[in-house]
Amino acid sequence: MNELQEIVTFEELRIARASLPEPVGFVPTMGFLHEGHLSLVKRACEQSASVVVSIFVNPTQFAPTDDLDAYPRDLERDRELLREAGVDLLWIPTPEEMYPPGFQTWVEAEKITKPLEGAKRPGHFRGVTTVVAKLFNAVQPQMAFFGQKDAQQVAVIRRMVRDLNMPIEIVASPIIRERDGLAMSSRNTYLNEAERQAASVLYKSLLAAQSAYKKGERSADSLRRVMEGIITDEPLARLEYISCADYDSLEELTVVSGKTLLSLAVYLGRTRLIDNLVFG
Numbered sequence: 001m002n003e004l005q006e007i008v009t010f011e012e013l014r015i016a017r018a019s020l021p022e023p024v025g026f027v028p029t030m031g032f033l034h035e036g037h038l039s040l041v042k043r044a045c046e047q048s049a050s051v052v053v054s055i056f057v058n059p060t061q062f063a064p065t066d067d068l069d070a071y072p073r074d075l076e077r078d079r080e081l082l083r084e085a086g087v088d089l090l091w092i093p094t095p096e097e098m099y100p101p102g103f104q105t106w107v108e109a110e111k112i113t114k115p116l117e118g119a120k121r122p123g124h125f126r127g128v129t130t131v132v133a134k135l136f137n138a139v140q141p142q143m144a145f146f147g148q149k150d151a152q153q154v155a156v157i158r159r160m161v162r163d164l165n166m167p168i169e170i171v172a173s174p175i176i177r178e179r180d181g182l183a184m185s186s187r188n189t190y191l192n193e194a195e196r197q198a199a200s201v202l203y204k205s206l207l208a209a210q211s212a213y214k215k216g217e218r219s220a221d222s223l224r225r226v227m228e229g230i231i232t233d234e235p236l237a238r239l240e241y242i243s244c245a246d247y248d249s250l251e252e253l254t255v256v257s258g259k260t261l262l263s264l265a266v267y268l269g270r271t272r273l274i275d276n277l278v279f280g
């Protein structure tokens with residue numbers, strides 16, 4: 001089995017990083033790893049000569065009302081999974097070192113963080129870009145791996161990497177789905193049986209819009225309406241947003257021409273689920 005080296009401080013990372021074979025692949029996480037994370041790690045191991053994983057529950061991307069201490073953690077299990085997966089370096093920075101006293105330097109992408117998830121979670125993406133920029137700066141990977149499930153996060157990080165001229169390839173790994181198409185998420189466990197059955201409606205609506213697109217529909221409004229119709233037909237589902245946007249800028253489209261991101265957020269009972277699909 002692989003030797004998993006574990007480090008905490010930025011200085012330890014700098015020293016360990018110097019002897020890692022290149023290219024280095026990096027998977028930033030907040031821990032409590034699930035199949036989605038492991039698929040990113042697997043891909044990183046396949047595509048890189050060495051792999052660094054960070055576990056850091058980033059306080060600045062949570063709302064002040066969120067209970068940070070309630071965020072699930074299981075370091076023992078995470079360690080074991082990463083060792084089995086063949087990761088070389090596990091970095092678990094402390095909040096004190098990540099955000100030293102008097103911290104006031106932020107990395108913020110503007111327009112792209114305003115719609116969709118950004119509209120519901122003000123300040124969230126500022127926390128994400130700041131911590132990811134700090135992690136990238138320290139790890140200096142050639143490639144970094146993110147899940148396509150958080151499509152806006154991927155788009156925002158790609159924007160940041162372009163804007164700050166970071167020589168890092170952002171690799172987005174496909175969404176891992178249950179048999180009925182429901183995107184895997186730790187939140188799925190909050191669904192009761194009826195909600196769990198109804199939850200496949202998100203993917204069904206995306207597939208229906210994709211099928212309309214394949215048949216030649218190019219009006220973004222029509223594609224949104226196709227999705228909306230399917231969600232509103234499901235009595236347990238409450239729609240929060242539906243989007244048909246440009247894949248890179250996340251600007252809402254009138255006519256679909258290039259690479260397009262269909263995305264939506266839906267409540268089933270008290271559980272908020274998101275999903276998306278890319279085409280074009």
Ligand code: PAF
Binds near residue numbers: 029056128150153
């Ligand atoms: O997707 C996540 O787990 C987090 O947003 C990330 C990228 C690790 C930054 O804290």
